[in-house]
Amino acid sequence: MGDRTSSDDITIAASQIFDGIAVHGPGRVRISKGRIESITFGESEPCASIQLPRDAILAPGFLDVQVNGGGGVLLNDEPTEAGVRRIVAAHRGAGTTGCLPTLITDRSEVIERLAAVAPACLKIPGVLGFHLEGPALNRSRMGIHPEAEIRVPDRRDLAAVKSFGGHGRSIVTLAPECVPASMIDELIGAGLRIAAGHSDATAAEVRLAVDRGISGVTHLFNAMSQLNAREPGLVGVALEDDRLFAGIICDGIHVDRAGLRVAFRCKGRDRLMLVTDAMPSVGTDDRQFLLQGKQITLNESRLTGPDGTLAGAHLTMIEAVRNAIALIGASLIDALIMASRTPATFLGLEDELGRIAPGYCADLVAINSALEVVGTWVAGVGSTNDATMASHRG
Template sequence: MGHAGSSSLTIAAQHIFDGADMRGPGSVRISQGRIESITFGEAEPRAPIYLPADATLAPGFIDIQVNGGGGVLLNDQPTEAGVRRIVEAHRKEGTTGCLPTLITDRSEVIERLAAVAQACLKIPGVLGFHLEGPALNRSRKGIHPEAEIRVPDQRDLAAIKSFGSRGRSIVTLAPECVPASMIDELIGAGLRIAAGHSDATAAEIRQAVDRGVSGVTHLFNAMSQLNAREPGLVGATLADDRLFAGIICDGIHVDRAGLRVAFRCKGRDRLMLVTDAMPLAGTKDWQFMLQGRQITLHENRLTGPDGTLAGAHLTTIEAVRNAVALLGISLVDALIMASRTPAAFLGLESELGRIAPGYRADLVAFSPNFEVVGTWIGGVGTMVEASEASHRKL
């Protein structure tokens, strides 16, 4: 049910996570798409939207790695319609901001997305884009098509650099596979660089971070591991407080012990929950085609014909639930890793990730069972129809 149209809105809730602490009851007043005020004490009973007593209102989730959803793979539909389908599928699961992610592909596919990127920024929930590849290490390719992995040429670079002025966009690359000057050039164009699908040594990663590489893509997966005398990308990430790291918290991609080690080393302010979601998210389907290969869903695992993991069947609300269960951390810590920390990585920490005056009114409400009951982007909301009556007390 939409609550669009009005320029001001009040949401009352018994439980409000403001981005730092769990508080409540209280009321959040929204005006012109931003949070005007937040008042604590008895929730305003005449608020237009009065959440169920057990629901929590929190900053909307931000997912920096979303390959697909709602039956759409971005690589197959690098169009406004394709992006909209993906974003809407994830919004239903609490994601109010995301970076639709293009995995390694031909130059013309990157160019097709580049051509519509500016228009896509008008779609509610699109914060920018994530280009995962093509400059990866073939030895750590994961499910990426080996034939398309390459050092970008001038044509590729022109298209990739154009994303530097399209919201807050990211490029994942293997630092050891590109000239250092290329990293400088991409950062100079306004892009954030994440190391991933990389066999780099810890020393190579340190040099890359000194040049401005600031993120790590799906920590532990498709990268050089932590060994005694060569800490690799995993060790370098765990040791370097400058690096933000995305992690797939589905209980499949990373063992529970690895998740806990990552949290102990990086903490809630540097570790980010990502879904690495594929087209089946938000659908009842169990298979799809990825660049000519059939990907099958079985017991929540997505695998290619040779058994290689092919992204994740995960939503951010599930990642939050899993983080609490698998890492044994507080709901507060999990929510910070789903919103405030990715906002900080993207340089949006004064816009998103908190419920505070002046912040954008991107919000999520969910039940104790981790079921999303409503989302708002810029104060414009959608709520679950079934319990609509209980949400509104006029």
């Protein structure tokens, strides 16, 4: 993890506290030097620094492992510290306290530019690492990724990609059938987590890759070999193998309601992760942007390229939480776990994030009864939506 920003000691009082396992309350969470010092339960005391509205629940902050952009910025276009700051800021108000800014398939020099600024970016509160989605993808499942840049990494690419193993908890999405097994070993050995995606792999190829250490699946159901009667494909293995964590875009566009429910029943809240796959339009009023020369258009929450191909999502984590409840039928607790504790476990940060417990990072979100974010804190440094707070007082 990067450096955490400290603040003066604060105490947050809430009528309900979801600690990552169960809902308790009323209670108070005391924060000191960016860490949770203690949790006490009972009626609120007037000495609390922050008193949440009576209908608010305090929960672990959301963790998003796939964020292409936000605030008008696509990471590929601005692989800079300033660009990352704008992306993080665009998602913070929607409850995301930790994320992996995501670079989709691009030229070697773009990967190297991001690698050069990665150490500085890790000092930005909320940046946990990076997600390199490509370039080792299968062209038959490339989606919106630029075909000309899809490739098996050469030594130059590999050196840049491997450097991210030392930059937080970074992950690489690749098509396991398109790279030599030794490359998977090399990337994992460098400290990276590997996810299968944009892949046409057979079930046998996926299982071999999982045996070598692949632990994730990128945007389940999308851009991958599907489940058939005699060839389960990547989807079938993802649903069946409990070693695999799977991210899913819960916007009602990328995956049908039935598919969402099947995924939830098969994987459960401890292996299914809510992700946004968010694009630059999030946090703006923009209806169009360019993605590596292609015009992407937003129409009724659907982002598509000129040929109608889906191009990421216009989605925030609080919307994904609401959709998980409405479309999957998940409980609020289930949805919150899929948005926080499960991605923390996938990233190996289960002792740091995804819980409200003594010693954990004070990365928190407050949500009212309308499932709106009314406040976020990253390592104890908080911001509140004063208008929403005010409208739910009393």
